[in-house]
Amino acid sequence: MVEPKGVIFEEREELMVSSTGGNPTLRIAHFLKPSVTSIDGLPSPFLSAEPTISMLKNLPLKVKFKGWQRPHEKWRMWVANLHSKYQSIWKKAGIYEAIMGSKYSISRHEDLVLGLAEKWCPKTNTFIFPWGEATVTLEDMMVLGGYSVLGDSVLSPVVTKEMEEIHENLLEALIKVATYGALIASHHAWLEHFMGSGSKFEHEAFLSCWLSKFVFPNMPYYFIEKQNFPIAIHLARGTRIALAPAVLSSIYTDLGLLKERLVDSTKLDTEKVLNLSAPFQLVQLWAWERFPTFRLTPISITHDEPRPARWHKLKQVSIENVRLAIDSAEENFQWRPYVIAANNNWLFPKFYGDKEQCVSVVDSLDKELESFAQCLRVCELVGLHCIQKYLPHRVAMQFGIDQDLPGHVAGYSKSPVIAWSNYNSSIGDEKLYIPPRLFEPDVTMRYFEWWKQSMYAQKDAVQHFVRRPRNSKRVPRVYSGKMANYNIFVPPSSSPKCHEVDMKDSVKETNLLGTLSEKKLAIDANPLTVSLCQSASHSTADDGAAKNDLQMIPMAKVMKSEGSMDEPEKNLADATVREVGHPTNVAVHVKDNDEENSSYCKTEMPGLELEARISRLERIIAERKAARANKKFENKPAKEEP
Template identity: 45%
Template sequence: MKQQSLEDTMIEVREDFMLSPAGDSQPTFRTAHFLNPIENSIKEPAFKCNPFSSSSSVFDPNQWPLEIHFNGWRYPQTKWVKWVDELKLKYESLWKKVGIFEAIMSTKCCIKKNQDLVYGVVEKWCCETNTFVFHFGEATITLEDIMVLGGYPVLGDPVFISLQDEEMREVEKKLIFARNELYKTKSGKPRPSIWMDIFIGKGSEIEHEAFLATWLGNPIALAPAVLASIYRDLTLFKKTIVDLSKYPTGGDRFPVEITLQSPFYLVQIWVWERFKNLQPKPQTMLTNHGDPLLFRWHKVKALKIDNVKLALDSASDDFLWRPYVTCADKCGMFYPNDKIWAPFEKDLDKEMLSFVTCLRVSKLVGFESMEQYLPHRVAMQFGMDQDVPSYVPRLNETKFIAWKNYCRPISDKKLYFPPRLFEADVTMRYAKWWKQLVLGHDDFVKKVVRRKRSASLRKHRLHVVKFNTSGNDVGVPPGFPPNLVDTLNCGKFCDDEGLKIKTRKVEDLYADVPAKNSVLNCLIDDEIIDADVE
């Protein structure tokens, strides 16, 4: 099959029959906008994989000797918050100029960890595509999420760039000397608290550089590096779960430890921003107009969810494809009220160029890894329509070649920006592909429920899950499994580390699903689903 070149344009425009992603509308023939590359033939697998790459058993973290160190999930120390506020008075304009102001201010937030939620979403991760595979479709953390939630710029120099002038190299030497001095302390190793004690209020000529070194020490830099580290840790986490699930429970087992260096709290915030049925009440009292969006979740307690996996799978009506468009003034992204076709220019507005960068297939260059970035698989997260995504091969590239690909010239003569309240759809071809390769039902397109759709924004309603025993699943989105429980309880708060939930298994729900590709393999993990059936 002829693969579409990455040198081709980002946007493909054509008329096609389109369906609501929830399958609750009649096909509509209209002009649609897609992200390239698009698969040419639905008869061919869109990507390759190992059919045994996922586990077919349920992973219960309470039954396994797994210890996870979230090194990038740090609660801010009081002295750090004070240091940020002190240097903000002097360097705020500089931080904004280089695009790191919101990222620095976000480090003042305390995001309470809910491990039940984290475990549940990690089990949905597909290592081959760097996407989460839910029963209603694919979704993932994108550069847009990292820019909006973390405040990290998508534009700029790579993280591996060397210092360019003698003055900066001299500052580097002083920082290295200060770091080496920490090894002489009682702790015997560098600690952020000791580092801050050395510089805060001491009038050091390199105080600002020491501050930035502390901030970057997570390690965190540009958005591509941050996202690459999150993808890497999601894959490490998922593969560990899969490997542990291959061994029977009970008896003596060697303990397993994994260390996640990325700012993994962004994974939890991503879930809160997009899943209405998992979203606690955001913080409002502490949020000022100029605060980053992350402050909405400062010290917020997670909801108690009786079954996270079930809540994720039944969230087709509760998933927000574009959660940030309602607060566009805080996002630093270009979300126009009406669609815009803008001619491409080299001096394109920074917000517009940032949005365009989020749309392109590329290779993310991090500190210790390089990861594929495949936004064409989740086009609806950008207000674009979704067609069958083409397979993008993994190339063994150097970081320099990968970065050149990330910064490659834009081929489009005009750039399309969808209206921020536009409801994107999927092609009937995509619906058929998802049915055949993921859900394995024969009547995906046949069960289209007639319902009038809004031309602008579908209201996000509470999703009441019903148990249907009649075999006539009229209210179920076509091609999707019947719901399993009578009511989904989302009203109680849980502690930071989550609660142990009593569940029972519903076996062989998807026993007829053919193992054809990597997205399907990620769903194999859910063939036995934990369901709290009352």
């Protein structure tokens, strides 16, 4: 029997387990299509290692979030002036909450956005975290952006003579208001020209400004975009336009561009500037809703206020290590933040019911339920200038649906007409399954094993290396001698900081480092400096396949020095060496006293569980320092009184 086109759900009995592990349970589960039942041939979700956020902070790349617009007082006044007259039309067109949301200001936490971008995979349009896969979805566009997932395409032209006349009037106004000798007018000049003017086209002009400033800002920035005129004209007549897929498509596009430039910037010597036009405040709101670590307590909203009002002017939380906080967020990550009552004034949509629902699709679906169904469908997102693939079956737990192995999705169409036709096609299911809002979804055992195996493979590909900042005036020379007396401890991937280790103090205070016998360096007079850094990241091939290029992983070997080692130190060092994994390479770059580079590469065994032992060794060293200081003080002869 041929399965109907456009089927969303699949129901079957499976062995299910929590995504964090535990005892599996055999039960009936629902999955999003397409899914597969075999790991054979299924690509890993992880990519080869890329630069970490700790490295990216000092890269020659300046990111400007041009689409991250904040409202000024006159814009709020214009919204208030038109609210009573046009609010019914805004609700009919599905833009009421989006317009109300434009009154709120979201403070930018740039490190958080860059940290998320590091985890972005442009091939699947998802974030690949160590503990799971997640993404910004159409549901987020509805709840956070206030945009509709239903309606006509943003590329819909004007179709009547009246609409054409209004379009011509807006173009004439654009020429009149333009202040730069070209067909461009600033948001401010446009507002001053139309606000309170009594113009027949003030409503269309208002919507054109809103679209150009908050929804589809484009180059040149801060100017009215004439391509938004047809959309504004449709919306002013209460026609529903599917803004959600278009906005999400722009976000996916710019996240992919940001990830690409972050990676490329590791190879650049000169500062570069990247301008992003997508409304990235929605990405940060997505993170604030799901990562409690990165935000303060949300503001209590009043009746009818949109969800972004919870974050109005909320200050960012200072996080020293964003990447570590993201990587360790498994236990606190909120898969479904919108099903939790923010306060009594937050009204749940119909698809956040307390009980499980199976609604007939044959009958006409309620608009809210139809919107939820649209969020669950694999499709293509048509934007003003881009088309992006939408793969909700990879992040089913964000919708309260159980997760199985994600099936392959063919490449998307480059034709906006075909892509929109796919997006707007009818639902093939006879019934729409809606999970209870507080249901905690699980993953299949095969998914759990697949993710675990992928994690192990990814750890083996993580790059840990030691390096100093690039000196463009010098060509580093390679030191071929041995470094048998060096004890280099490289922390695991969960600690992506750079540490400056003073070799002089290490030798004198711990007796763990010997002398550089073959280099004959005067350590006491001119201490060496070794920079320890780690790097790791993720991305995938076209269908999510992992690239097979392995990177360097740290060694964790303690060499005996010329000095003696106390028993606790020796036992800890021996334990560190014994419990390492597979062999790999590590590169060590040492800065000589003559400011040149020395390099040494040695095959060693990586330790995947070293962090605790490293902390213990550091504690022992600190205790020994304190003990020696006290002993030195006690042995110091008392000063004679005069």
